[in-house]
Amino acid sequence: MRHIHVIGIGAGNPDHASIQAVNAMQATDVFFSLDKGEQVAELTAVRTELCRRHLDGDYRWVDIADPPRDRSPDDYDAEVRRWHSARADAIGDAFRSELDDDGVGAFLVWGDPSLYDSTLRILDDLHERGAIEFTHDVIPGVTSISALAAAHRIPLHRIGESMIVTTGRRLARDGGWPSDVANAIVMLDGDCSFRHVDPTGIDIWWGAYLGTPHELLVSGPVAEVGAEIQRVRAEARVRHGWIMDIYLLRRDS
Numbered sequence: 548m549r550h551i552h553v554i555g556i557g558a559g560n561p562d563h564a565s566i567q568a569v570n571a572m573q574a575t576d577v578f579f580s581l582d583k584g585e586q587v588a589e590l591t592a593v594r595t596e597l598c599r600r601h602l603d604g605d606y607r608w609v610d611i612a613d614p615p616r617d618r619s620p621d622d623y624d625a626e627v628r629r630w631h632s633a634r635a636d637a638i639g640d641a642f643r644s645e646l647d648d649d650g651v652g653a654f655l656v657w658g659d660p661s662l663y664d665s666t667l668r669i670l671d672d673l674h675e676r677g678a679i680e681f682t683h684d685v686i687p688g689v690t691s692i693s694a695l696a697a698a699h700r701i702p703l704h705r706i707g708e709s710m711i712v713t714t715g716r717r718l719a720r721d722g723g724w725p726s727d728v729a730n731a732i733v734m735l736d737g738d739c740s741f742r743h744v745d746p747t748g749i750d751i752w753w754g755a756y757l758g759t760p761h762e763l764l765v766s767g768p769v770a771e772v773g774a775e776i777q778r779v780r781a782e783a784r785v786r787h788g789w790i791m792d793i794y795l796l797r798r799d800s
């Protein structure tokens with residue numbers, strides 16, 4: 548039976564990869580990639596460095612191209628279903644053509660596969676379709692949340708407090724950060740959505756390019772550092788051509 552490792556490689560620093568991740572990489576015949584978006588070059592650089600450090604060259608890389616997708620269809624749900632199905636077919640075909648019946652494949656996933664990543668959903672989808680048989684396992688990785696907390700040398704919450712993990716788009720909505728939750732970790736935010744939150748009594752710990760040589764950190768009361776973060780973020784995005792950032796917001800107790 549074909550086997551697939553879904554390996555979390557950490558959030559930017561090749562040193563994040565665990566011994567478990569390296570062992571799984573060394574047991575892999577074919578690495579599959581589903582990358583897209585403006586960060587592809589950075590993802591590729593980290594993966595290439597990991598392979599250079601830990602593998603002896605007896606492996607292959609296979610890029611699986613995303614099937615084309617209509618972004619403004621008349622029937623949105625039907626188009627998403629069609630696209631998911633085409634994507635599952637492309638991955639199934641790649642497993643079939645690139646992996647022996649008892650071969651071992653892997654996806655090297657940025658951060659941890661459980662956090663805002665679609666690889667595990669896609670593999671579940673493939674299992675449900677039953678078009679190809681395979682087993683898979685998951686090797687956890689350092690998340691960008693852990694990288695943020697470590698870079699600022701902070702715990703994510705004060706004693707006994709709760710926190711939410713959310714997206715920039717949800718934070719900007721009414722009720723996106725419930726008033727009884729002291730801490731909010733915000734990811735996938737292309738728009739500095741903390742701008743939509745009343746800054747009174749709120750602190751922010753912001754980080755971009757965490758774990759990479761470009762790492763940027765700003766922290767303080769939102770009322771004081773919010774504008775600086777927007778400026779630093781905009782300049783860095785132009786300078787590098789891409790950006791990944793994450794932040795923790797905390798209400799005064």
Ligand SMILES: C[S@@+](CC[C@H](N)C(=O)[O-])C[C@H]1O[C@@H](n2cnc3c(N)ncnc32)[C@H](O)[C@@H]1O
Pocket residue numbers: 558559657658659660661662663664689690691692694733734735736754755756757758759791792793
């Ligand atoms: C598609 S999600 C992937 C998250 C990843 N699976 C993880 O465990 O962190 C991408 C988002 O993660 C955050 N992120 C990932 N790596 C980052 C890094 N090195 N620095 C800052 N933010 C990062 C950003 O919020 C980015 O928009």
